[in-house]
Amino acid sequence: MKRALITGITGQDGSYLAEFLLKKGYKVFGLARFSRSSSFENIKDIAKDITLFDADLLEITSLHRLVEETQPDEVYNLGSISFVPTSWHTPVLIAEVNAVSVARLLEVLRTVNPKIKFYQASSSEMFGHAVQTPQNENTPLRPISPYAVAKVYGHHIAQTYREAYGIGACCGMLFNHESPRRGLQFVTRKVTHTVAKIHLGLANEIQLGNLEAKRDWGYAPDYVEAMWMMLQQPEADDYVIATGKTHSIKDLLECAFGFIKRPWQEYVHVDPSLLRPTDLEALVGDATKAKQKLNWVPKKTFQEMICEMIEADLKKFGKSGA
16 A cells, blocks of 8 residues: 655645545545644545644754654645735745745755655746746746746755755646635636625626736646646656646636626626735646656646536535525
């Protein structure tokens, strides 16, 4: 039985990955912070099948103890502060959690067991003002937010440990990926959640920022499968995971409000305070390498994903969707 350790196991990606690995027959361990603000909603259905440890990404001693006790074959580093706007308010904390903690984990693996395979959650945000479209593994990184800068450090330190110490570190350069488990602060979930409330008469408007912003949005369960595929390869490498298609916030609104058959223009208001100091141009990923080497392809379409998210939000309110 293979053993996997997941940091950020209570989040969207961590919970889907845990479910996926359990189906593969893994013994799954998770790093979770046990505090009053912690939410274990995403893993409630698998709580009896996984083992959680209270550890801290900011403290190398606790990480060392965690790896020693779990003796994993694979470590998936999904623990991070993932909401980009927050990084402008807490840039130093973002650097500690999203950047330096990657080095802490890798240093622990180097000293405990360098044969442990390692997955680093890199991000399409690293491309920033991209110099080419679409973006692939060789596209220069030009980060334009504290979040993206931290992710670039994590990306490069993983590559460095791979080259210097032979650690099987893979970096997944994932483009945006959503699901019903996405946090309410993210625009896709904010829209689907509010659309469900509007449909039920519980809300009458939604405040958004830049409606022209475009993203390459995929489905989270499809993307966690790609994470696992990377660590099954004989040689560690980096991969872009994306759909290759972009949609704007307006496209998102058209799809979501179309589900409840209402015109989005009557409910959406632009709030200037929600605009980012700098915003990405239309990023779109080229996942050719993942398709060829991993045999990975995205399965769920953008429209199917958004409809699933609205349906899930309606069910949270005890109602059935259309």
